[in-house]
Amino acid sequence: MQGLFFKKNYLAGMTNNVFAFDDLRSFSKEVFLKMGCDEYDASLASDVLVSADIRGIDSHGIARLSGYVRLWEAKRINARAAIKILHETPSTATVDGDSGLGLVVAPKAMSIAIEKAKQVGTGWVGVQNSNHFGIAAYHAMMALENDMIGICMTNASPLVAPTFSVERLLGTNPICVAIPAGEEPPFIADMATTTAANGKLEILQRKNGLAPLGWIQTKEGKPSTDPHELKIGGALLPLGGDRDHGSHKGYALGAIVDIFSAVLSGANYGPWVPPFPAYVPMPENMPGKGIGHFFGAMRIDAFRPASDFKKHMDQWIQRFKSAKTAEGFEKVIIPGEPESEMERERKEKGIPLLGPVVDDLSFLAEKFNLPSILAAV
Amino acid sequence: MQGLFFKKNYLAGMTNNVFAFDDLRSFSKEVFLKMGCDEYDASLASDVLVSADIRGIDSHGIARLSGYVRLWEAKRINARAAIKILHETPSTATVDGDSGLGLVVAPKAMSIAIEKAKQVGTGWVGVQNSNHFGIAAYHAMMALENDMIGICMTNASPLVAPTFSVERLLGTNPICVAIPAGEEPPFIADMATTTAANGKLEILQRKNGLAPLGWIQTKEGKPSTDPHELKIGGALLPLGGDRDHGSHKGYALGAIVDIFSAVLSGANYGPWVPPFPAYVPMPENMPGKGIGHFFGAMRIDAFRPASDFKKHMDQWIQRFKSAKTAEGFEKVIIPGEPESEMERERKEKGIPLLGPVVDDLSFLAEKFNLPSILAAV
Numbered sequence: 009m010q011g012l013f014f015k016k017n018y019l020a021g022m023t024n025n026v027f028a029f030d031d032l033r034s035f036s037k038e039v040f041l042k043m044g045c046d047e048y049d050a051s052l053a054s055d056v057l058v059s060a061d062i063r064g065i066d067s068h069g070i071a072r073l074s075g076y077v078r079l080w081e082a083k084r085i086n087a088r089a090a091i092k093i094l095h096e097t098p099s100t101a102t103v104d105g106d107s108g109l110g111l112v113v114a115p116k117a118m119s120i121a122i123e124k125a126k127q128v129g130t131g132w133v134g135v136q137n138s139n140h141f142g143i144a145a146y147h148a149m150m151a152l153e154n155d156m157i158g159i160c161m162t163n164a165s166p167l168v169a170p171t172f173s174v175e176r177l178l179g180t181n182p183i184c185v186a187i188p189a190g191e192e193p194p195f196i197a198d199m200a201t202t203t204a205a206n207g208k209l210e211i212l213q214r215k216n217g218l219a220p221l222g223w224i225q226t227k228e229g230k231p232s233t234d235p236h237e238l239k240i241g242g243a244l245l246p247l248g249g250d251r252d253h254g255s256h257k258g259y260a261l262g263a264i265v266d267i268f269s270a271v272l273s274g275a276n277y278g279p280w281v282p283p284f285p286a287y288v289p290m291p292e293n294m295p296g297k298g299i300g301h302f303f304g305a306m307r308i309d310a311f312r313p314a315s316d317f318k319k320h321m322d323q324w325i326q327r328f329k330s331a332k333t334a335e336g337f338e339k340v341i342i343p344g345e346p347e348s349e350m351e352r353e354r355k356e357k358g359i360p361l362l363g364p365v366v367d368d369l370s371f372l373a374e375k376f377n378l379p380s381i382l383a384a385v
Numbered sequence: 386m387q388g389l390f391f392k393k394n395y396l397a398g399m400t401n402n403v404f405a406f407d408d409l410r411s412f413s414k415e416v417f418l419k420m421g422c423d424e425y426d427a428s429l430a431s432d433v434l435v436s437a438d439i440r441g442i443d444s445h446g447i448a449r450l451s452g453y454v455r456l457w458e459a460k461r462i463n464a465r466a467a468i469k470i471l472h473e474t475p476s477t478a479t480v481d482g483d484s485g486l487g488l489v490v491a492p493k494a495m496s497i498a499i500e501k502a503k504q505v506g507t508g509w510v511g512v513q514n515s516n517h518f519g520i521a522a523y524h525a526m527m528a529l530e531n532d533m534i535g536i537c538m539t540n541a542s543p544l545v546a547p548t549f550s551v552e553r554l555l556g557t558n559p560i561c562v563a564i565p566a567g568e569e570p571p572f573i574a575d576m577a578t579t580t581a582a583n584g585k586l587e588i589l590q591r592k593n594g595l596a597p598l599g600w601i602q603t604k605e606g607k608p609s610t611d612p613h614e615l616k617i618g619g620a621l622l623p624l625g626g627d628r629d630h631g632s633h634k635g636y637a638l639g640a641i642v643d644i645f646s647a648v649l650s651g652a653n654y655g656p657w658v659p660p661f662p663a664y665v666p667m668p669e670n671m672p673g674k675g676i677g678h679f680f681g682a683m684r685i686d687a688f689r690p691a692s693d694f695k696k697h698m699d700q701w702i703q704r705f706k707s708a709k710t711a712e713g714f715e716k717v718i719i720p721g722e723p724e725s726e727m728e729r730e731r732k733e734k735g736i737p738l739l740g741p742v743v744d745d746l747s748f749l750a751e752k753f754n755l756p757s758i759l760a761a762v
Contacts, residue, residue, distance in 0.1 A: 278705065
């Protein structure tokens with residue numbers, strides 16, 4: 009089946025192939041079923057995974073499917089995980105993810121937070137013993153349809169050097185906050201706590217481009233523009249870039265995510281967070297279980313009537329959108345706007361995948377004896 | 386009384402006078418009593434105010450006392466405020482600050498959050514109709530002695546331009562997160578969501594220094610190094626500095642603080658937040674009441690036993706503290722460490738105040754017929 013690709017257009021100079029959202033989701037679901045997930049979990053995991061592609065966060069979408077498979081083969085992911093509440097109060101819970109796919113553990117934990125919020129106004133859930141959970145926005149956005157604010161964060165394997173450090177002690181540790189509005193689309197801030205997400209570095213690596221100063225440092229802690237620096241001991245930098253520009257704040261934000269996600273839940277933290285690539289050995293003397301997440305849900309009407317809030321949220325958004333801009337810039341962007349626009353565009357025109365990603369999917373199709381994804385093109 | 390200063394050492398070439406913490410606190414308390422605060426509120430307000438000086442956040446301490454007095458004279462601060470819970474659920478409350486001193490409203494609201502956390506695991510309180518509340522760290526740190534994580538944020542009058550904007554639509558909108566440890570001092574991240582706090586700009590203004598690029602922009606939205614730029618329509622920049630360095634993330638963080646503090650509580654948001662200087666007119670068409678805050682308290686043992694958490698928190702801190710540093714840097718700093726060190730030093734050696742601040746206090750002493758603060762030196 010892989011041959012077909014090459015014949016069709018991959019080797020004919022096209023670097024992209026375009027696929028429909030539903031087809032990528034169905035294909036991912038089949039792969040998760042082959043890994044041994046039950047119907048519900050396979051559906052959920054594929055929905056979370058491909059929500060990254062439709063929103064334009066290509067680094068966290070179906071491009072990672074083969075990575076999840078390799079983690080499963082290395083027995084680091086349990087496809088039949090049964091998550092368990094270890095401890096709870098009316099507004100909190102600590103969940104053991106049973107080494108499951110983060111793509112499944114995370115939305116289930118967020119559902120617990122939402123249920124608690126229904127009962128007592130807010131719900132807060134720490135998760136240990138999980139794995140990479142796709143994009144944070146998917147989970148935080150689950151709150152929106154319940155007229156709640158959703159909060160989601162996760163730690164990740166260490167790529168980031170705290171201010172003054174040459175050691176990599178933090179992951180890109182993203183935070184997402186999703187806030188409902190009325191007429192306006194919701195406010196959705198989903199961001200790594202670094203100057204630039206790792207995905208942006210990967211794009212520069214492929215293009216052999218240079219990174220702006222402030223994104224990365226060498227293994228000696230010197231400023232660097234080489235996007236390949238991480239492969240030779242360099243590190244990503246916390247939001248701010250250097251001390252003069254507030255990198256101690258980006259470091260503190262990444263640290264808060266690490267502590268909320270892992271020290272509170274009993275997961276691994278700092279340099280002990282397990283790596284995503286299955287070939288990278290696990291750290292020694294791990295202090296916890298798996299990677300950690302933290303979820304929050306706050307009912308709007310636990311503070312004020314939802315209709316009042318939404319009216320003012322619309323006014324907030326409209327005021328910021330209509331702000332006077334500096335020359336050369338069209339408008340002030342509301343967090344989440346570019347991803348919503350991307351979603352509209354890709355729902356209509358399809359999701360372009362890079363050649364190597366398509367190859368990966370073909371490899372998975374052969375491996376699991378599934379119909380080629382190409383059939384859907 | 387003011388004359389005494391000049392004779393003693395102020396005009397003799399010294400720019401600083403050094404005062405004991407307790408004396409500055411007593412003096413502030415007397416001033417708050419003269420404004421009409423009751424004994425409890427005056428005590429509380431002075432404790433909050435001077436906690437900034439002892440921790441080295443001079444811009445938010447007793448230097449602002451005369452500013453609070455002017456707001457009270459302008460009838461923007463109600464010294465006899467009775468805060469009121471407008472709405473609540475088991476884990477949340479919305480509080481009306483009754484135009485009170487933020488220095489009083491904030492710790493009372495944080496106490497409500499802590500009480501709720503005792504009952505149901507976490508507590509979250511939005512506040513409307515308040516004023517400037519001193520340093521965020523004071524309120525967040527109230528959680529520590531209860532073995533809770535404390536969270537505190539506030540909006541502030543607009544000085545910050547969102548990415549691509551030339552209009553100032555956000556305040557420096559700080560976030561503080563205070564996390565208890567075991568043997569180690571607590572982790573306390575208290576930060577403006579801008580590249581640099583306004584206080585740092587004020588220091589450069591006094592020294593006629595230049596700011597690094599990335600802190601401020603001109604009124605046309607061009608990069609600037611002039612610390613006086615804000616007086617002629619320029620703006621502070623969100624953490625990140627520019628789009629290439631992630632300023633959209635700093636902007637999103639400032640926006641989240643604004644929305645949590647004000648859209649959720651019914652306070653003013655964005656460009657409508659009331660100014661701190663009493664001579665600056667109030668914005669037109671204000672959509673809410675006063676300025677807004679947001680507080681959170683999470684009981685550690687709502688997630689896992691506090692002793693387990695503290696053991697791991699100590700390990701987290703020790704690992705980060707002992708990280709290998711880049712050449713020229715002594716160690717990786719744990720958030721809150723510099724302020725704790727300052728507190729130790731100033732408790733022993735006293736708090737130095739700049740000449741103009743001492744003048745301000747002498748002026749207040751005369752105005753309210755109080756013994757000069759100099760008597761305490």
